[in-house]
Amino acid sequence: MAESGLLQKEYWDLTYITGPLVFLKNGGRFPTGAILNLTMENGEVRQGQVLEVTTDHAVVQVLQGTVGIDIKGTAVSLKNEGARIACSKDVIGRVFNGIGQPIDGLAPIVAEEERSILGAAINPVSRNKPNDFIETGISVIDGFNTLVRGQKLPVFSGAGLPANELANMIVQQAQVRGEDEDFVVVFAAMGLTSREADYFTRSFEEGGQGQRVVAFMNKADDPVIERLFAPRSALTIAEYLAFDKDYQVLVILTDMTSYCEALRQISSAREEIPGRRGYPGYMYTDLSTIYERAGRIHGKKGSVTQIPILTMPDDDITHPIPDLTGYITEGQIVLGRSLHRQNVFPPVDLLPCLSRLMNNGIGEGRTTAWHREWSNQLYASYARGRDVRKLMAIVGEDALTPMDKNYLNFTVSFETNMVGQGFTRRTIEETFDIGWKLMGLLPKTELTRISRETVDEFYQETKPEDFK
Amino acid sequence: MADIAGKLVRISGPMIAADGMLGVAMGEMVKVGKLGLMGEVIRIDGETAYAQVYEDTSGMFLGEPVVAQGAPLSIELGPGLLGQTYDGIQRPLIDLQKTSGDFIDRGLSADPLDYTKKWAFTPKAAVGQEVTGGDYLGSVPETEYLDHNIMVPPGVSGKIKTIVGTGEYTVQETIATLEDGTELTMTHKWPVKLPRPFKKKLPMNQPFITGQRVLDMLFPIALGGSAIVPGGFGTGKTVVEQQISKFCNADIIVYVGCGERGNEMADVLDEFPKLRDPKTGGPLMNRMILVVNTSNMPVAAREASVYTGITLGEYYRDQGYSVAMMADSTSRWAEALREISSRLEEMPGEEGYPTYLSTRTAEFYERAGRVDCIGTITKGDEGRRGSLTLVGAVSPPGGDFSEPVTQNSMRVAGGFWALDAKLAYSRHYPAINWNMSYSLYLNDLDSWFRENAPAGWMENRQKAVDLLQRDTELQEIVQLVGPDALQEHERLVLEMARMVKETFLQQNAFSDDDAYSSLDKTGHLIEALMLFYAECESALSAGVTLESILSHPIREEVSRLRELNPEGFVEKKEKVVQEMKAALQGLVEKAA
Numbered sequence A: 001m002a003e004s005g006l007l008q009k010e011y012w013d014l015t016y017i018t019g020p021l022v023f024l025k026n027g028g029r030f031p032t033g034a035i036l037n038l039t040m041e042n043g044e045v046r047q048g049q050v051l052e053v054t055t056d057h058a059v060v061q062v063l064q065g066t067v068g069i070d071i072k073g074t075a076v077s078l079k080n081e082g083a084r085i086a087c088s089k090d091v092i093g094r095v096f097n098g099i100g101q102p103i104d105g106l107a108p109i110v111a112e113e114e115r116s117i118l119g120a121a122i123n124p125v126s127r128n129k130p131n132d133f134i135e136t137g138i139s140v141i142d143g144f145n146t147l148v149r150g151q152k153l154p155v156f157s158g159a160g161l162p163a164n165e166l167a168n169m170i171v172q173q174a175q176v177r178g179e180d181e182d183f184v185v186v187f188a189a190m191g192l193t194s195r196e197a198d199y200f201t202r203s204f205e206e207g208g209q210g211q212r213v214v215a216f217m218n219k220a221d222d223p224v225i226e227r228l229f230a231p232r233s234a235l236t237i238a239e240y241l242a243f244d245k246d247y248q249v250l251v252i253l254t255d256m257t258s259y260c261e262a263l264r265q266i267s268s269a270r271e272e273i274p275g276r277r278g279y280p281g282y283m284y285t286d287l288s289t290i291y292e293r294a295g296r297i298h299g300k301k302g303s304v305t306q307i308p309i310l311t312m313p314d315d316d317i318t319h320p321i322p323d324l325t326g327y328i329t330e331g332q333i334v335l336g337r338s339l340h341r342q343n344v345f346p347p348v349d350l351l352p353c354l355s356r357l358m359n360n361g362i363g364e365g366r367t368t369a370w371h372r373e374w375s376n377q378l379y380a381s382y383a384r385g386r387d388v389r390k391l392m393a394i395v396g397e398d399a400l401t402p403m404d405k406n407y408l409n410f411t412v413s414f415e416t417n418m419v420g421q422g423f424t425r426r427t428i429e430e431t432f433d434i435g436w437k438l439m440g441l442l443p444k445t446e447l448t449r450i451s452r453e454t455v456d457e458f459y460q461e462t463k464p465e466d467f468k
Numbered sequence B: 001m002a003d004i005a006g007k008l009v010r011i012s013g014p015m016i017a018a019d020g021m022l023g024v025a026m027g028e029m030v031k032v033g034k035l036g037l038m039g040e041v042i043r044i045d046g047e048t049a050y051a052q053v054y055e056d057t058s059g060m061f062l063g064e065p066v067v068a069q070g071a072p073l074s075i076e077l078g079p080g081l082l083g084q085t086y087d088g089i090q091r092p093l094i095d096l097q098k099t100s101g102d103f104i105d106r107g108l109s110a111d112p113l114d115y116t117k118k119w120a121f122t123p124k125a126a127v128g129q130e131v132t133g134g135d136y137l138g139s140v141p142e143t144e145y146l147d148h149n150i151m152v153p154p155g156v157s158g159k160i161k162t163i164v165g166t167g168e169y170t171v172q173e174t175i176a177t178l179e180d181g182t183e184l185t186m187t188h189k190w191p192v193k194l195p196r197p198f199k200k201k202l203p204m205n206q207p208f209i210t211g212q213r214v215l216d217m218l219f220p221i222a223l224g225g226s227a228i229v230p231g232g233f234g235t236g237k238t239v240v241e242q243q244i245s246k247f248c249n250a251d252i253i254v255y256v257g258c259g260e261r262g263n264e265m266a267d268v269l270d271e272f273p274k275l276r277d278p279k280t281g282g283p284l285m286n287r288m289i290l291v292v293n294t295s296n297m298p299v300a301a302r303e304a305s306v307y308t309g310i311t312l313g314e315y316y317r318d319q320g321y322s323v324a325m326m327a328d329s330t331s332r333w334a335e336a337l338r339e340i341s342s343r344l345e346e347m348p349g350e351e352g353y354p355t356y357l358s359t360r361t362a363e364f365y366e367r368a369g370r371v372d373c374i375g376t377i378t379k380g381d382e383g384r385r386g387s388l389t390l391v392g393a394v395s396p397p398g399g400d401f402s403e404p405v406t407q408n409s410m411r412v413a414g415g416f417w418a419l420d421a422k423l424a425y426s427r428h429y430p431a432i433n434w435n436m437s438y439s440l441y442l443n444d445l446d447s448w449f450r451e452n453a454p455a456g457w458m459e460n461r462q463k464a465v466d467l468l469q470r471d472t473e474l475q476e477i478v479q480l481v482g483p484d485a486l487q488e489h490e491r492l493v494l495e496m497a498r499m500v501k502e503t504f505l506q507q508n509a510f511s512d513d514d515a516y517s518s519l520d521k522t523g524h525l526i527e528a529l530m531l532f533y534a535e536c537e538s539a540l541s542a543g544v545t546l547e548s549i550l551s552h553p554i555r556e557e558v559s560r561l562r563e564l565n566p567e568g569f570v571e572k573k574e575k576v577v578q579e580m581k582a583a584l585q586g587l588v589e590k591a592a
């Protein structure tokens, strides 16, 4: 962020400090959204952002926290009329903090252009429908919840579940078939532990992505309020690279749960009426200004694809963080604890997963004409098998009908063979083959979700032993 | 009236306060700040007026001007609305794109209608005629298939002094004058929060046909009725609203994307122009108006968008058309109310929503209906009738229907189409839960279905409902003791219910042949299934084992009826029914 060239007038009129907020006496001097410098007596300078102004006060959130700030000795001056970030192609390969200052020890970025990190809404009529199939090499995604360019598809994880590994696998393996375009990863870390942050840095380096990554790092011990800026800084760069510089950009935002907690902290310091579980009532709107910054635009070559990662508190998908996210994003990939315990990787709980844009990316000329039927059939059969498994836990295996037992076999094989692929990469054709083989465990007449011609062409009876 | 202009004294997100506003009215539009952002007055406290601003307020300084506009939020009604895509305050998105590019700037304005286009006007009134609000002055062909009737605006009346002849006029040219000097053009403005008047509400006895089997057969609503579609994220609300928009029997569709996704709108804009209107064969887009305020667009304009939509709907209703309005999602509208209310520091009601949420919801749903339109009744003409049908999606937090928006909407909407995450998880689409959903219009529509739908409609409906009910009861037993403990007749119930769910209730929106199910297909498909059920019952009674019925290939044959196009469905179904009867007969003979 560039310093404003003008010498700014300083004021000493802090009146009140609470949580991450300070209140200034005279609200009229600064516009809302302005970035201020708070210069402490010991010379330390922190940044604040004006949230609200009235004639008798201004409310300012302090990015680096208020600990150590005192009312008497802190000078306030205007730094910038809004939060902005330097945009340039040179950001690629660099590491920044949440507010876009380099932290890799290299020279500051020479801005080609400065942009407000708030961004603006893409005009809905300018949006180009996302429809390029991204092959991630992961069966549960490619086969059942297909990702397309310009989509926002989050990973709902639980504490200790391998969401980062899954995200990394996508980064390493994802490609649009038959294309070798300029591809960049924009990575925003919010409240990540050092271990997690190191995991990503190392993986990017080992995978050779190092020179294609722009990272915005806010670790667990970094200032909390900067977390509110990190995804916006990242997305501003992503939009710049995609829509001005023609890159295909993959944005990883992790962990959105830390982001939401920072938002809650500000809200409670402002004494706002809390919504569900203490999160502010405007969290839906706030999250949408992050997640909606994905897509494609008519006449532009680049795209912004988003994979936000969040941790479901208590593995609860109805918690406001996953809930509001799911209401905005175009589907979700959900990790399950019981599969993880059984050492299935990736431990994706397929039933609550969804890709809403799947239909745009599959079918004749993209994957194959019968992709949707194939997926619907396997989904329906797997769901039925899961019901049978639950029933068996109550009534015992003996009380099941022969057909129920078929479904049970199918489901067990499905989880080990389809879901649990391990760290290998599968082509979509390999995924399809496994699916047909699994369907062979069921009688042919059960496959009514697939057209008869297709079943006739591909169906072959199989036995559980065939999967050993 | 002197201009009322004050100065900003507070800025808090989408809410501002200004001093020096004495004389401004509740609901009046104001222009805020140097950028002239549009806002609406929502509280007056002495000289201070509070307003919700339809655009992002960041970067504004206290002391910037706030100027009253003299009128509440109004939209402009006239030819050229159809096929448009507007934002929540009726700015054509395509025009915003021309002025500000791919990202929406602040402080833009754009004409809601094309003021340069000439329309072929044919007069329908004559000099000397007494006219009142709603009377036709003439008409223009708005699309190839739809005449737009130019009405005397509600509240205006008098004797026609002059009227133009047949010819081409723009919407701003005067086409008629009244004796008292009133000049009338092809357009007029209407405040969105004020319902447009009608003579009286009429009983609703014709169905709103959606082309979705589960809705048309089990939970049909009436033309002029209303329904809500509540469901957690990803359960299929948007797909239901889009399928209805494509296939329903209304003349005109107003689709409001209220606080939802940009890509969904891209999808509609990409897909709908390619689709044909089932009623006329013309492009589907020609009977639609889109009002789009995506989630990341300003929250106050989101609040306005549903009112803009419903006013557009009422306007075409007043011309005697049947209009359907889809609102996706009304929860986002309620949340916008909540956000503004909390900025005003109003005393919150349940879950932080303002206490007036229930009244606002009721007022909104009350704008649906089948009505006698305003206008002079002439001899031999009983007057125009129009209808406005309303389908509102509801997005309950955590998918829990006990929350205030679902509960308040349930009280006023006559149809309840409950989406169930569990069904969606197993890819049972549309994921409408047959146990929880209901329609209050069934009795009113009974005779229509008996007279117009395929024979046996109501009887087969009852059989299907009973079967599903029985299935629910038996499933409870199965969960305790397992399916093995059931009698064969009971297991047949489970199998048949499964077949009804898979073959009849499910309907894939992406299937070429099954996305739309005509009344004929719906009626005959359920008939075939109920016949199959009855035949299986008799076969079981005649000593055939359930196993041999279930493993007979005819079962798959009957299931696959669903895949057939409505075109020629009935004949093909007859053939399968004959085969089915023969097959079961064969089993009976073998068992004997």
Ligand SMILES: Nc1ncnc2c1ncn2[C@@H]1O[C@H](COP(=O)(O)OP(=O)(O)OP(=O)(O)O)[C@@H](O)[C@H]1O
Pocket: A326, A327, A328, A354, A355, A356, A357, B231, B232, B233, B234, B235, B236, B237, B238, B239, B240, B260, B395, B429, B430, B431, B507, B508, B509, B510
């Ligand atoms: N009738 C249907 N046929 C096939 N697929 C369907 C159908 N209904 C829903 N789906 C699938 O479910 C997905 C989610 O549906 P939809 O977008 O309508 O959910 P929603 O309830 O509107 O969710 P949100 O509240 O998050 O907007 C669709 O993208 C589609 O894949």
Ligand SMILES: [Mg+2]
Pocket: B237, B238, B239, B260, B328
């Ligand atoms: Mg939706």
